[in-house]
Amino acid sequence: MNISIICVGKIKEKFFRDALAEYAKRLSRFAKFEIIEVKDEKIPDNPSDKEISAILEKEGAAIISKLPKNIRIIAMCIEGKELSSTDLADKIAEMSMTAGHIAFIIGGSLGLSEKVKSLSDLRLSFGKITLPHQLMRIVLAEQIYRAFKINAGECYHK
Numbered sequence: 001m002n003i004s005i006i007c008v009g010k011i012k013e014k015f016f017r018d019a020l021a022e023y024a025k026r027l028s029r030f031a032k033f034e035i036i037e038v039k040d041e042k043i044p045d046n047p048s049d050k051e052i053s054a055i056l057e058k059e060g061a062a063i064i065s066k067l068p069k070n071i072r073i074i075a076m077c078i079e080g081k082e083l084s085s086t087d088l089a090d091k092i093a094e095m096s097m098t099a100g101h102i103a104f105i106i107g108g109s110l111g112l113s114e115k116v117k118s119l120s121d122l123r124l125s126f127g128k129i130t131l132p133h134q135l136m137r138i139v140l141a142e143q144i145y146r147a148f149k150i151n152a153g154e155c156y157h158k
Contacts, residue, residue, distance in 0.1 A: 008108035009040035023141035060113030080123035
């Protein structure tokens with residue numbers, strides 16, 4: 001099983017990189033895990049709707065170019081479905097039966113293009129709160145790790 005987080009932008013802070021490295025190490029027991037970063041586009045001050053659309057499309061095209069064949073896609077977006085950790089574990093187990101690769105997609109500060117969302121098998125939300133994109137990667141990696149522990153029948157904290 002391959003698990004990817006495809007995301008816009010780079011992580012600059014060492015403590016965020018260290019946390020992701022720790023979850024990558026933990027996940028390596030269960031799956032091949034990777035984080036794929038695509039370039040974030042410069043956002044002008046007070047962008048117009050046209051500029052926002054162009055940025056979303058450009059970032060979306062970069063994300064789509066990183067998607068391998070035979071993949072299931074979970075788009076992280078605020079309007080997505082909220083799942084419990086056990087429900088996410090069930091969804092990962094279900095998707096892994098039909099594909100050898102699951103990609104979770106995190107957009108840039110403007111979100112995800114409609115094209116990327118339309119390609120997804122699931123739109124997932126961790127609630128109405130706004131998280132910095134760097135922190136979202138860590139929260140997502142932790143939840144993926146938790147899902148694999150649940151599916152392996154291992155103890156996890158509720």
